[in-house]
Amino acid sequence: RKTGSVNIAGFSFPIExxxxxxxxxxxxxxxxxxxxxxxNLLRSHMTRSSEAYRIYDIVSSKIFTYRALQNYYLTLDRQPYFKQDNRKAMVNYDIFQGCMLEAWSD
Incomplete structure (x- = not known):
């Protein structure tokens, strides 16, 4: 196990x-x-006073590495140019959508 990593159910964070x-x-x-x-891990890295724009920075450094996220993209209806055919939309993943909304909605 790496120094500074967190382990949940066999998953070592940040995921690489x-x-x-x-x-x-x-x-x-x-x-x-x-x-x-x-x-709960997501919640521990984001306080109620944290700015919303920092969510991706926090997630991409403490929960996932850049390498782990390089084949995924954020999807915004107003900005379809973010879509790339060889990448996967984060909006389709519970770990990037539902779980984050749950963690930071309290």
Whole structure:
């Protein structure tokens, strides 16, 4: 285990590769306890007073590495040029959408 890393249900954070991102997504969707632990991890890195624009910076440094996220993109209806055919839309992932909304909505 790396120094400074956090371990939840066999996942070491920050997550370093796409394969582990996909595995985390599948596990979070199928295991409520892992989902809650992941939501709590997200919550621990974002305070109520944190600026919303900092969410991606926090997530991309403490939860996932740049390498892990390089094949994913944020999707904004007003800015479809962010879409790239060889990348996956974060909006389709619970770990990037539902869990984050749950973590930071309290």
């Amino acid at each position: 590769d796409e394969q582990t991102v996909e595995k985390l997504e599948a596990t979070v969707r199928s295991n409520w306890l892992v989902r809650q632990a992941y939501v």
